[in-house]
Amino acid sequence: MRGSQSIVLTSKNFAFLLIAAMQEVGILQITCRTARYAGHDAWISVLLAAVFPLAGLFLINGLCSRFPRDSLARISDRVLGPVPGKAVSFAYVAYTMFNAAMAIRLFTELANSFLLAKTPGWVLALLLTLGAAYIFSRDIASIAWMTEFTYYLIQPLWIVLLAALSRADYRNLLPVGDNGLSNILLGMQGAFLSYIGAEILLVLYPFIQNKREVLRAGMLAVAWSAFFYTSLALIVTMAFGGGVVKLFVWDNLALIKTYHLPVIERAEFFVAIIYSWLALRAAAVLLYTARQTISGAAGVSEKYRRQVVAILAAGVFALALLPGNFSEVVQYTKYVGLAGVSMMLGLPSLLWTLAVIRGLRGT
């Protein structure tokens, strides 16, 4: 990888890529997942969980600033040695594929529940995988443009969400902190899935033009996501109360189902269609980093890009079909969330510590 890429990303591009990697279909469940532990204090759990991607950004920035022209495959090779280094790179690829597969599968479940009840899940998964494959086979600048475009496309959804404030009662948030610190901390695991993504910086760092702005752009992306998620949790909890929110499967869509919009009528269907972009762009960004890492670790040249894309797409499609039912999807996404936190915090900590001890630096 070293020196093979031209510098193409601005810090703004990176912010949009990070938002795309974090905000996938799991955000439609973020409140009910956290409320199962934290009750009406779910919003506090959601807000606190933002600490993880922020810490991850600091760690990864610290590590990558020692190796400004290298991405994960090269850094792990240098710090850990060839065999353990490649093992780490392949572990990252496996995790990223699994993360992308669950993003696709979650949308498949959503579409099967709300929109296309008879369409086989594998067809939806295949179509999304093909779409994602087309996108992640491009260069990173094109993907960055796509993520920025879809970001603006999704913003009108705020209007739909804010319309639900008509049934909000602030007393559903009281007393603040009543569920106890332990439950609030446990509730954070429900938000992990929607906060993982900072690990893409391990791969994208060498592409970013102004390294000094990386941290600031990343923090802005995390802050915006935290604001978005916390607002969602606040609105949903105020509308239903903590005791009811935990009963939901798709809390965000349940909220939208509580009122009808003129012209659109059933807004939840409209929103569910728009949210397909979330799955597509998250999978595309994650798989692009997998593509770069696998090429770097296995020493595959750009000439075989299509083959690498085909292998990754086939793997993701197969992984998306792995869970037997929705309950298993929920279980797997929990594992993805925990694995993501490990990749975001554990891996850069390990590499950075070893690099410091061994006095290693990039050129």
Next chain:
Amino acid sequence: MRRALTTLFLVLALCSGGCWDARDLANVAIATVASFDLPREEEKTKPGDRVLVAVLQPVLSEGRKELVRVIKSSGRTVGDARSDRANRSFRMVEINMVRTLLFGEALSGKGLSDTLDIVYRNPLISYHGELAVVEGRAVDVLELKTTGPPNIGERVGSLLMEIPDSNFVPLATLADFHCDQFGFGRNPVVPLISRSDVAGVQIRGLAIFKKDRMVGKVDKEAMKYLTLLRGEQARGVITFPLPDREEGEGTLMCTGHRKVEVKMDGEKAEISIEVKVTGDLVEVEEGFLNGSHEKINQVAEAAGEYIAANCREMVSRLQEEFMVDALNTGAIARAGYGRKIEKLDWDRVFSQAGIKVSARVKIRNYGAIR
């Protein structure tokens, strides 16, 4: 060119997902209202059936003899009834458009938990659909023959949708019922309707639930004060005696909201409810006001006293007759005192609570000419 073709292929591929779900409208029966009742013996398709489900399907074809068709089925559960219906229907019944759910009084008295489970779980059913309890059997309303448009489904839908603006009838949606059924210290109330020879259906009052089970009903007059006490968004008319008059009455077109305070002393609650009513004096005895500011204040005070007295009577009924917190004061206690309140049987606490009710009326206007 190749890139354009690839993009076109991907767009078409993404759209092709809908092929499996495509339906010919001619083969679909679109239901607009659903009703749920306890089945009579002759309505049961098999022994052990516990629920009768009926859906109202508007007949849209030309040359129709009837406005609607009622499709009935029975089963041990709603899902079982649905399966029974599928065995006898030559068209697939589409439930996306169901906006009104009616429940028979007898079924409501036994509890709606089992009936509503499938409704809550089904993502296709609108969460803002209106609910109502029917005096007698709900299916009887659907089977009512109307002489011309609108059909009975539209009449019921309009009645439930429009009434919050006219007569202090709260709009009870599926989402409201869900929150009241599962939220701590809350209980649902649902409009009570019955058949009427003139319009097809009419409002009779409110059905009061203890969680999912109907425990009582109040008439149209008491409904006004229950709605005001609950702080629901609704408008309506209150006619009250004028001060210093034996027979004179005034009429307020008003809306209301409330302020509630709950103080706990162990397991004993002290609840204070202030009902704040704002409205226009639309009718008053000839020559009573004479443009006097003092008189208007007297009228407001008299209206406040009248509303407070009726609200107190309603609270007494809730505490002694129904023994249920239909005012959702438990949710306010929960907000103030936290999770420890959840260990209490709140309806019992409410029934034994000391409740103070006051009402304040603000007359915004008193007419255009006089």
